[in-house]
Amino acid sequence: MTGLTKRSKVVSNRKMSFWEKIYLPAILNGMWITAGHLFTKKVTIRYPEVKREFSEIYRGKHVLKRDDEGRERCTACGLCAVACPAEAIIMIAAERKPGEEHLYREEKYASTYEIDMLRCIFCGLCEEACPKEAIFLTKEIVRADYKRDKFIYGKDVLVEPMDPAKRIDVSKRQTPEVLEFKKDKDQKHNVQ
Amino acid sequence: MFKITIDNIEIQVEEGATILQAARMIGGKVVPPAMCYYTKLMGSGGKCRSCLVKVVKGSAKDPRPISKLVASCSTPVQDGMVVENNISAEVREARKGIVEFLLLNHPLDCPVCDQAGECDLQDLSYSFGMEETNTREPRREYTDVDIGPLIKLHMNRCIHCFRCVLTAEQLTKKRAHGMLYRGDTMEISTFIQTAIDNDFSGNMIDVCPVGALTDKTFRFKSRVWFLNPMDAHRECSKCNGKVTAWMFGNEIYRITGCKDEFGEVEEFICNECRFEKKDINAWVIDGPRKIKRQSVISGNHYEHLKKGSIIHPIEGTTEPQE
Numbered sequence: 001m002t003g004l005t006k007r008s009k010v011v012s013n014r015k016m017s018f019w020e021k022i023y024l025p026a027i028l029n030g031m032w033i034t035a036g037h038l039f040t041k042k043v044t045i046r047y048p049e050v051k052r053e054f055s056e057i058y059r060g061k062h063v064l065k066r067d068d069e070g071r072e073r074c075t076a077c078g079l080c081a082v083a084c085p086a087e088a089i090i091m092i093a094a095e096r097k098p099g100e101e102h103l104y105r106e107e108k109y110a111s112t113y114e115i116d117m118l119r120c121i122f123c124g125l126c127e128e129a130c131p132k133e134a135i136f137l138t139k140e141i142v143r144a145d146y147k148r149d150k151f152i153y154g155k156d157v158l159v160e161p162m163d164p165a166k167r168i169d170v171s172k173r174q175t176p177e178v179l180e181f182k183k184d185k186d187q188k189h190n191v192q
Numbered sequence: 193m194f195k196i197t198i199d200n201i202e203i204q205v206e207e208g209a210t211i212l213q214a215a216r217m218i219g220g221k222v223v224p225p226a227m228c229y230y231t232k233l234m235g236s237g238g239k240c241r242s243c244l245v246k247v248v249k250g251s252a253k254d255p256r257p258i259s260k261l262v263a264s265c266s267t268p269v270q271d272g273m274v275v276e277n278n279i280s281a282e283v284r285e286a287r288k289g290i291v292e293f294l295l296l297n298h299p300l301d302c303p304v305c306d307q308a309g310e311c312d313l314q315d316l317s318y319s320f321g322m323e324e325t326n327t328r329e330p331r332r333e334y335t336d337v338d339i340g341p342l343i344k345l346h347m348n349r350c351i352h353c354f355r356c357v358l359t360a361e362q363l364t365k366k367r368a369h370g371m372l373y374r375g376d377t378m379e380i381s382t383f384i385q386t387a388i389d390n391d392f393s394g395n396m397i398d399v400c401p402v403g404a405l406t407d408k409t410f411r412f413k414s415r416v417w418f419l420n421p422m423d424a425h426r427e428c429s430k431c432n433g434k435v436t437a438w439m440f441g442n443e444i445y446r447i448t449g450c451k452d453e454f455g456e457v458e459e460f461i462c463n464e465c466r467f468e469k470k471d472i473n474a475w476v477i478d479g480p481r482k483i484k485r486q487s488v489i490s491g492n493h494y495e496h497l498k499k500g501s502i503i504h505p506i507e508g509t510t511e512p513q514e
Contacts, residue, residue: 077303078415082491093412108304108412131303186328 056172059122059137062115063168064159067105072159073134076110080126080135088119089126105132113158117142117151127173136170194271195252198222198245199279211264211275212243216454223454224277225287225316227294227401228353229265231456236358237265240351242290242316246283249274261286284320291321297332297376298402299348307403309416309488312455313351337381339369340388342408342467343397345380350404352378356396363392363460380404391430394466398449398457409467410438410446417488419445423478426469430462436481444470450481 019025045052054060065073076093094111096104103109127136145151160168171179182190193204196214199222205214213231215223224245229237237243243265247258252272261283264275277283294313302308334347352371357380360367368390369382382388388396396405419438424447426433438446447466449457469475483490 075303076412077308078418079303082415082417082488093414095412106301106304188331 054139056139058139059124061117061138061140061142062120062126062153062158063136063138063170064113064155065134065136065170066160066162066167069102070162070164071101071103071105072109073105073132074110074113075106075108075132075134076113077131079129079131083125083129084120085123085125086119086121088116088121090114090116110155113155115153115158117153118148133174136168136173138168138170194269194273196269196272197274199275199277205269207269209269211245211247211262211267211269211273212237214269215264215275215277219453222277224264225312225319226265226454227312227316227351228355230355230358230399231454232460233355233358233399234362236353236355238263240290240294240353242287242294244283244286244290246276246280247273248276287316287320288322291317292326294351295321295325296327297348298351299331299333301349305346305349305403306406306411306416307349307400310455311403312401332376334379339382340393342394342463343388344406344408344411346404346406347379347381349402350380351402353401355399355401356380356405359395359399359460360388360390360393363395364390366390368393391462391464392460394463395449395457395460397466398451398460401455407446407467409470413445414440417491419489421481421483421489423450423481424475425478426465426475428462428465431465432459433461433465434459435461435465435475437475437477439472439477442472444472444475446470453484 067073076091078091078093081087081089081091090112091110091114092112093108096107096109122137124137142151160166174182181187185191194207194209195202195204196211197203198211198215198218201218201222203214203218205217212224212226212229224243226237227240227242229243241263243263244261245264246261247267249255250258250273251270255272264277295317298313302311302314305311308314332348337345337347339345354371357367357370360369368388369380372379372381394407397407400406416438419440422437422439424435424437434450435447436450437444438448447461447469449459449461451457
């Protein structure tokens with residue numbers, strides 16, 4: 001009979017010889033293997049002094065992007081929430097008032113936008129669903145905490161800072177086709 | 193009774209029925225899309241051309257085909273007619289062109305538009321349209337016209353189907369709005385910006401196939417797919433009081449007429465039911481309304497299934513087993 005794996009061994013009731021009975025050769029052999037491991041490369045990464053390098057498209061904490069003029073891109077269309085398999089996203093829309101044109105890109109915006117990071121499975125379907133290039137996942141990881149309600153991230157955490165120097169670069173997450181399309185300034189999507 | 197074959201399915205229809213009506217009697221995927229035709233509105237149809245079909249055999253007596261594609265909503269059935277709808281590549285190609293025409297000046301602001309999710313133009317372009325656009329020209333833009341406190345008019349989204357004009361003309365004694373100008377610059381407006389204040393004016397919202405006329409009391413409140421459509425009724429002196437209440441938890445976000453599978457309302461409802469009764473105590477809730485499984489509105493809604501039910505994803509039905 002062939003075993004299920006190649007590593008299976010047939011057990012026998014063979015009587016052990018004298019050298020096998022005193023176990024010393026087996027113990028020494030084991031210690032030799034252990035000692036050999038002392039001189040191999042260490043796999044432990046001493047976080048937080050040393051950080052493991054993340055992939056360019058690592059799916060961590062979300063960011064709500066602003067456009068070049070600092071206006072929020074999100075229009076609360078709800079496609080991310082309906083695409084979300086964990087139902088982690090909740091949003092409430094509001095109408096932009098006259099005089100808020102420098103804050104919001106279109107006449108509708110999200111007045112509340114919450115992601116429950118305990119429900120989120122970081123699948124990235126929200127950024128795939130977004131028609132406005134507003135939500136992206138970043139390399140930043142979600143911090144641990146003691147209280148559950150701290151994990152409901154609102155707009156204060158998610159929206160990226162107004163300061164152009166502190167903007168989060170997401171161009172690595174976009175396909176070459178998208179980046180090529182964004183160069184075309186004749187398209188309304190790219191200028192407004 | 194006339195015999196007609198649509199997409200290889202035979203059916204007997206009354207004399208004088210149109211091809212579209214015959215197709216709707218068969219139902220399912222055979223039905224051509226209709227953007228301007230509305231059963232309850234006299235004289236509707238023939239404008240949008242999205243219901244074009246190919247007649248491969250004119251009738252039993254005269255079996256010659258009709259050389260051009262015909263609008264199925266306004267072409268009467270002949271005995272022994274053979275019609276091709278979805279199985280004809282020519283029809284699909286023509287509809288692709290129609291979608292392109294309808295979208296020429298459409299702003300494509302679906303993420304902002306309240307109609308998104310129940311929009312006929314969205315469905316049409318999703319089924320037949322192209323993924324990209326050929327046009328680079330700036331799209332036609334209108335100045336905002338305020339037509340009253342209940343209805344929001346977005347003229348940029350209008351596809352000139354005339355349904356709302358016919359609704360106002362046939363449902364009420366005095367219509368306050370109409371179409372101004374011609375062709376590309378055609379515009380829905382009221383006579384010197386008077387407000388529309390008729391008891392049945394809210395039905396313009398239901399008949400509008402796109403987001404040109406939307407409910408101001410529901411503006412940006414929620415997206416349709418976050419709400420649960422429920423059948424509801426109440427005693428009403430003006431209409432029959434049967435509506436669909438779009439609920440979120442115990443709150444009614446908006447009221448619409450009950451729409452059938454072709455997106456047409458079963459009964460027109462009055463403005464009091466539609467705009468004023470947003471309190472749950474004003475209504476008797478009859479139960480959840482059946483929504484097609486393919487619709488985004490049924491997304492993330494869970495049906496209570498009996499053990500051993502059979503789900504048909506294509507037809508959108510569920511039947512209990514044993």
